[in-house]
Amino acid sequence: MGQKITIEPVTRVEGHGKVTIHLDNEGKVTQTRLHIVEFRGFERFVQGRPYWEAPVLVQRLCGICPVSHHLAAAKALDVIVGAGTGDGLTPTGEKMRRLMHYGQIFQSHSLHFFHLASPDLLFGYDADPLKRNVLALALENKDLAVQGVMMRKFGQEIIAATAGKKIHGTGAIPGGINKHLSKEDKERFLHGADPLNIDTMIEWSQAALEFFHDYHDKNKAVIDDFVDFPSSYLSLVGKDGSLDLYHGVLRAKDKDGKIILHDVDYQDYLRYIDEEVRSWSYMKFPYLKDFGKVNGWYSVGPLARLNNADFIDTPLAQAEFEKFRAYSGGRMSHKPMHAHWARLIEILHSAEKIRDLLHDPDLMEGELTTRGEKKMEGVGLIEAPRGTLFHHYKINDRDQIEMCNLIVSTTNNNQPMNNAVNQVAVRMMTGQEEITEPMMNAVEVAIRAYDPCLSCATHALGQMPLEISLFKGETLIDLKRNR
Amino acid sequence: MSDRILIYGIGNPGRQDDALGILLVDKLDAWLKENPHVRAETDQNYQLNIEDADRIADFDRVVFVDASVHDIESTLLEKIVPDFRSDFSMHYVEPSFVVGLCHQVFDRKPACYQLHIKAYEFEFMKPLTEGGKKNLEIAFKEILDFLQQAPMV
Known part of the structure; x- marks a missing residue:
């Protein structure tokens, strides 16, 4: 008989998700998934609203990082009011x-x-x-x-x-x-x-x-x-290659550190990035088009930013950045727990x-x-605490929002979070006679390294817990956890 | 000398009855301007977090006001028992946790209460429900009573 574990919720994770872990009869992990199970369609909600309301409206997306949404929306609307594409x-x-x-x-x-x-x-x-x-x-x-x-x-x-x-x-x-x-x-x-x-x-x-x-x-x-585990990384960098959390160009590196997205203008992001819908999750899976759905996934956030940047333009953070880079021998760090280190360097930089x-x-x-010639469409990007945040709006001739597309940081990290869950589950649960509380906690720790906000990712509002389910064949054992 | 009082509204003003705590504080701000002899401070936020332990530390009495989906009549004012256990999601903490953190980190023990206001709907950008409006008025009267009472034991 098979086994299924449910952990509910993942403590200290905002949003509602569910991790399922399937074991075969020999106790080998055969499948893991991080599902997102609620969707309220915020992008549709803003349609028809006057465009200038967007920087305030989008703060309703999330009580956790409203400033990031506020600024990303404002940057997109800068384009629409003719104030340039982020540096005007x-x-x-x-x-x-x-x-x-x-x-x-x-x-x-x-x-x-x-x-x-x-x-x-x-x-x-x-x-x-x-x-x-x-x-x-x-x-x-x-x-x-x-x-x-x-x-x-x-x-x-x-x-x-x-x-x-x-x-x-x-x-x-x-x-x-x-x-x-x-x-x-x-x-x-x-x-x-x-x-x-x-x-x-x-x-x-x-x-x-x-x-x-x-x-x-x-x-x-x-x-x-x-x-x-190896990953590609996506982030803004300054035009000079510096760590820039507010504005810059889009850069992606592959697992070996080779630049695979060459500091492009994010107004053209649709040329480079697409999102895949999978039937088992409301959270989409973004990927770099040139590399396809299977190989084009990437990670965002503090670790991605420090992997992608050439330098940091503040001296104390730069000194720490050099230690960070030296620790990995100058190569990319593919250790999600190093995100904690990267996050601390960004605290000092900020x-x-x-x-x-x-x-x-x-x-x-x-x-x-400032203002200039009005446009009907604009994209705003910002490096939110959790990673790259995309806001894209089109307006009509009545100045109403006609189309809104948001790709939030946690969505960008969908595939790497799934990979992290899988690796921890395989390492800690394979062949174990009993699935213990520490093993379940370990899955949470891996997810937390990405500091996910599932509320943002589903474009929903409010708290939503996460449950983790462990299946063994057809048998389901629910290990529910209270918040 | 009168005690220092903080009335702290919690909620999202963009989500119908979730705005009840915020609207009560807005209403109280206007009332306090008309009644300067009553001394109280107010604050408001989407949700509580760890820095609120510092915010409440210098007060004698604190009332957190929040919309409630629990089975209550219209309002319920109850004393908060500090909670020293983890009982929170990633980016949000309960008033009891804030009070516990205040005790633990700042060694301060304000008398803290929670005023629950019965809420019904939480849709985007919609006005308060009729029930929510009625309960807001009831809650406001309770807060005015609270401001003029001696501390509850």
């Missing part, structure tokens, strides 16, 4: 948006590392799930827990200062931004009482990397050997960028918007 804004417009974006990256990555990843690292995936959280972290390492909370808060305050408010921010508008940074906000971010100032945030970002390095030295198997921007007088004065 006024200096104030672009720099205010960048500040907002680095605040978003800083807070989101901090949340992921301190709240979600570090408990897995500190307590191990075989620990009681009820203890693998930031409360337990506070008991074990209170300073680390406090830093996590306050770094997240600092990023959120940057967002509120640039987007206008925490909910449904209105800062980014087609063609620019709607406000300058106030002198009071600039002063408190630069010189506010500890710990909420940028110097402390940079110091703590470095401390988080030190924590990781120390952990990595002592636990190489967890970081290096837990899951490892903090340095925030500091530099806060010293830039363009934030306090200058033209906020």
Whole structure:
């Protein structure tokens, strides 16, 4: 008789998914799938709405990364109002948006590392799930827990200062931004009482990397050997090849580091990227057209960005980037757990960028918007915390949105997440007489390395749990887990 | 000296009755402007997260206001018991977790309550349901009562 395991939900994963793992009668893993089981059609919902509403409307997609959707939509509408394809804004417009974006990256990555990843690292995936959280972290390492909370808060305050408010921010508008940074906000971010100032945030970002390095030295198997498979990687890079999270050109590298998408203009993304629908999941499978559905899949996110970039244009992050690259002998890292490392380097990079921007007088004065010849279609891309985020709109002659296509970061990572689940399941469950809680946790840990947001990916809203099912032949054993 | 009070609305204003917590806080903001002798702060967000442990740390009393799909009449005000266990998804935490984190990380113990407002529908961009509107008014009166009461034990 066969066996089926269901884990419900994958704790700390936003969205609703289901992992099924099939074992044959000898206990060999024969099939694994990460299914996404709910769909509410957000792309259709925005059809017929005035195009200028999109940057606010799309924040309803997700309460987790609304800023990324806000900015990606605004970038697409920049094209429509004739403000260029991402680098045509006024200096104030672009720099205010960048500040907002680095605040978003800083807070989101901090949340992921301190709240979600570090408990897995500190307590191990075989620990009681009820203890693998930031409360337990506070008991074990209170300073680390406090830093996590306050770094997240600092990023959120940057967002509120640039987007206008925490909910449904209105800062980014087609063609620019709607406000300058106030002198009071600039002063408190630069010189506010500890710990909420940028110097402390940079110091703590470095401390988080030190924590990781120390952990990595002592636990190489967890970081290096837990899951490892070759992948291609897609991301924006700056036109000079630098790590650029806000704007640039699309680059993809294959598993050997060879550039296979040569820094192309993302307005033409449909020429290079398509999405496959598979009957068992509502989450599509994007792929590079030139390489086909089977071989064209890729990974996005922090690890992809660091694999693709030639350098980082802030000194502290660049020094860490060099260590990161050297660790893999200058080659691509194909270890999804290295995404935690890459994420920490991006936290430091974002903090340095925030500091530099806060010293830039363009934030306090200058033209906020620009416009040019109107167009009927525009694409906006941004490197959201979880990876490349595509927004594409077409409008009609009544200025209504006629077509909307979104490819969110988690969708871009669909195939690699499936691969990670498969590898962990095969490694840990094959031939085992009993499927234990730690084995199930390991599947979750592999998924969490991608920091997925299934709510975004299904274009749904709200929380949706994930269940993991293990089949052995026709027999189903449900191991349901409460949130 | 009066105690420091925070009323914190939770919800997505783009999703019908999910907006109840946010709308209550908006309504309270307007009322507080007209009644400056009543001292209270307000805040609102889509959902709670770990930084809210710091947000509530300096208050004596905190009320989280949120839409509820539970089987309640119109509203329910209950004291929050800190939850020291993991009970959250990836990017969202319950008020009880925020309170527990505040105790654990900041060694502060504000008296925290949750005002549940019965909600019915959660569609995109639709107005409040008639039931939601009625319950919002009931909840608002409860919050005004709360502001003028001595702390609950």
